[in-house]
Amino acid sequence: MNNFKIRKASKKDTNEILDLLYQLQRPRPKTNAESLAFRKQIHGYLDEKDEIILVAEQSSKVVGLVSMMFLPRLNRTKLELYIPELVVSEDHRKSGIGKSLIESCIHMAKKKKCFRIRLESGNQRKDAHLFYEKIGFEQSALSYTMMI
């Protein structure tokens, strides 16, 4: 099934973007102020030239998203494309949407002459690891975090 299209996100997608982020187990807002802050964050992302959100749309519904950041590294002349978020709505998985979103990232990375694409995936996301390996990513690092 390939009747979806990939396009840049716009402000009118905000609610569907938030719904998808909850499916990624991101926190739901606890207050109105927090809800506004989340929305502002998404809108800020849409206004930045080095930050991009692409969405997959099927039957006028947003069913997947990928976010991207173009990052400079100290000893590299080229940028790195970092992918903070990738999620496909639960009932639309395994129909090529995730792969197609990543292919769009690869296309943009090549256009910007990036030297690589990088992302992190939690230890618990075993399915996602299988997906990344299936589409050609290599596991190349451990990720360390410290909650503040």
Ligand SMILES: CC(C)(COP(=O)(O)OP(=O)(O)OC[C@H]1O[C@@H](n2cnc3c(N)ncnc32)[C@H](O)[C@@H]1OP(=O)(O)O)[C@@H](O)C(=O)NCCC(=O)NCCS
């Ligand atoms: C990971 C995720 C984005 C994959 O998206 P998807 O649209 O279901 O994946 P696709 O249908 O494009 O799959 C592409 C290929 O990977 C394979 N694949 C996908 N999920 C797989 C899994 N769990 N196990 C094995 N292979 C898998 C598909 O079979 C397909 O192979 P093919 O090209 O030979 O047919 C989606 O499952 C998801 O949103 N998961 C929850 C959120 C998440 O974990 N995001 C990643 C955060 S790091």
